[in-house]
Amino acid sequence: MNMAVKVTKFGGSSLASAEQILKMKQIVEADEARKFVVPSAPGKRFKDDVKVTDLLYSLHDAAAHFEETDGIYGQIVRRYTDIRDELGLSIKIEEYLEKMYRDIKTGANEDYAASRGEYLNGLLIADLLGYDFIDAADVIFFDETGSYDAKKTLSVLPGALKLHERAVIPGFYGSLPNGRIKTFSRGGSDITGSIVSRAANADLYENWTDVSGFMMADPRIVENPRKIDVVTYRELRELAYMGATVLHEDSIFPVLEAAIPINVKNTNDPENSGTMIIPAIEGRDGARDGITGIAGKKNFTVITIEKDGMNTEIGFGRKVLTCLEKFGLSFEHMPSSIDTISIVVADIRIRHCIEELIDEIHAVCQPDSVEVSSNMAIIATVGRGMIRQVGVSAKLFAALAQSHVNVRMIDQGSSEINIIVGVENDDFEKAVQAIYSALV
Ligand SMILES: Nc1ncnc2c1ncn2[C@@H]1O[C@H](COP(=O)(O)OP(=O)(O)O)[C@@H](O)[C@H]1O
Numbered sequence: 001m002n003m004a005v006k007v008t009k010f011g012g013s014s015l016a017s018a019e020q021i022l023k024m025k026q027i028v029e030a031d032e033a034r035k036f037v038v039p040s041a042p043g044k045r046f047k048d049d050v051k052v053t054d055l056l057y058s059l060h061d062a063a064a065h066f067e068e069t070d071g072i073y074g075q076i077v078r079r080y081t082d083i084r085d086e087l088g089l090s091i092k093i094e095e096y097l098e099k100m101y102r103d104i105k106t107g108a109n110e111d112y113a114a115s116r117g118e119y120l121n122g123l124l125i126a127d128l129l130g131y132d133f134i135d136a137a138d139v140i141f142f143d144e145t146g147s148y149d150a151k152k153t154l155s156v157l158p159g160a161l162k163l164h165e166r167a168v169i170p171g172f173y174g175s176l177p178n179g180r181i182k183t184f185s186r187g188g189s190d191i192t193g194s195i196v197s198r199a200a201n202a203d204l205y206e207n208w209t210d211v212s213g214f215m216m217a218d219p220r221i222v223e224n225p226r227k228i229d230v231v232t233y234r235e236l237r238e239l240a241y242m243g244a245t246v247l248h249e250d251s252i253f254p255v256l257e258a259a260i261p262i263n264v265k266n267t268n269d270p271e272n273s274g275t276m277i278i279p280a281i282e283g284r285d286g287a288r289d290g291i292t293g294i295a296g297k298k299n300f301t302v303i304t305i306e307k308d309g310m311n312t313e314i315g316f317g318r319k320v321l322t323c324l325e326k327f328g329l330s331f332e333h334m335p336s337s338i339d340t341i342s343i344v345v346a347d348i349r350i351r352h353c354i355e356e357l358i359d360e361i362h363a364v365c366q367p368d369s370v371e372v373s374s375n376m377a378i379i380a381t382v383g384r385g386m387i388r389q390v391g392v393s394a395k396l397f398a399a400l401a402q403s404h405v406n407v408r409m410i411d412q413g414s415s416e417i418n419i420i421v422g423v424e425n426d427d428f429e430k431a432v433q434a435i436y437s438a439l440v
């Protein structure tokens with residue numbers, strides 16, 4: 001009989017120090033099935049600490065601008081040598097660090113620099129566990145456009161995993177067709193864990209972090225939020241995309257087809273069952289009272305375009321989108337009513353071209369007015385049962401009104417599993433707390 005296989009991804013918070021890494025070791029060794037380990041780079045040890053990935057971005061930036069680099073490099077060296085020494089390992093991590101430093105100083109790309117956080121941690125962890133080390137650059141691939149290449153990866157990775165009884169595969173990066181290193185977006189070790197789970201045909205993908213699963217709201221905003229025991233891939237994707245950073249929003253794609261469940265667990269409380277993320281909940285959709293969760297993000301710009309008779313003007317939406325396309329902008333949401341259409345774009349993407357974009361919209365769409373509000377936050381209230389439940393929106397808006405939160409935008413998503421509201425950045429925390437108290 002084939003033995004069960006579990007892939008375990010440990011986040012930066014779970015590997016920030018030797019003490020945390022020893023907890024990881026205990027967890028991995030407690031279950032024979034935990035054959036493949038995907039580590040992140042060491043994260044924050046305390047509130048104001050700096051993640052190694054952020055140090056690496058700073059190091060690359062300083063080197064690229066010919067600024068002083070020895071200080072940052074020294075901090076990175078200390079993070080790894082401290083871990084190595086406290087774990088009593090003899091691996092010569094300095095040699096790998098020195099090579100990295102040379103490469104960065106001689107023009108290695110930013111992704112290469114960022115990826116070394118996971119690479120170096122992977123070497124230490126493989127040594128500690130006595131597992132083989134597989135460099136993600138040899139088994140995880142991106143195409144020429146920089147998108148993840150599932151076909152190529154799945155033609156190489158399953159075979160590579162079969163050659164190893166137990167292995168460590170660092171998270172966050174792979175390689176481009178020209179051999180250069182490419183990373184996923186921030187938090188992307190979660191995606192590596194999912195890819196390895198698919199390739200290993202795992203029975204379970206365990207994602208170990210510093211919270212006991214997905215909570216109904218961000219624990220940094222709502223005190224002691226309720227845990228979500230079971231959540232569907234789709235709800236998870238909505239919540240993750242909207243700001244619940246526990247799991248990267250793209251982590252579900254690699255395991256989707258194979259329907260491999262994801263279990264979010266707490267390295268500091270391994271007995272807690274955490275949250276199970278599964279394809280669908282048969283026969284229970286709609287049976288759940290209330291909502292699944294609340295998530296949100298700050299720093300968006302909302303452009304509201306008004307034009308009488310917009311609803312009958314053929315091609316109006318296309319014209320607006322052409323303007324965005326001209327500036328290479330994607331949008332997050334686009335709620336509309338009879339004579340208005342709003343476009344929500346992240347501040348950081350639009351800041352440099354907002355004035356030119358508005359001029360373009362005036363020229364191309366001939367609107368009656370265009371209003372721009374920046375420093376907006378968007379909050380999504382998500383739940384698969386919400387659509388069949390009367391009164392959720394009424395309660396939500398009453399709660400916001402009672403807390404004196406000015407609602408600047410409403411978008412009842414057509415996916416019908418979320419209601420999105422736009423509020424000012426300053427009202428963000430208050431709004432999340434108000435929605436949580438009213439609906440949970
Ligand atoms: N809904 C939520 N449930 C749980 N944690 C959340 C939620 N929203 C945001 N978080 C934050 O996500 C953090 C875990 O994600 P992250 O920092 O990426 O962990 P890791 O370093 O393990 O990858 C938690 O510490 C918590 O502050």
Ligand SMILES: N[C@@H](CC(=O)OP(=O)(O)O)C(=O)O
Nearest residue numbers: 011012040053186187188189
């Ligand atoms: N270290 C990378 C990738 C990652 O997934 O990290 P974490 O698991 O700590 O979120 C980052 O900081 O983005």
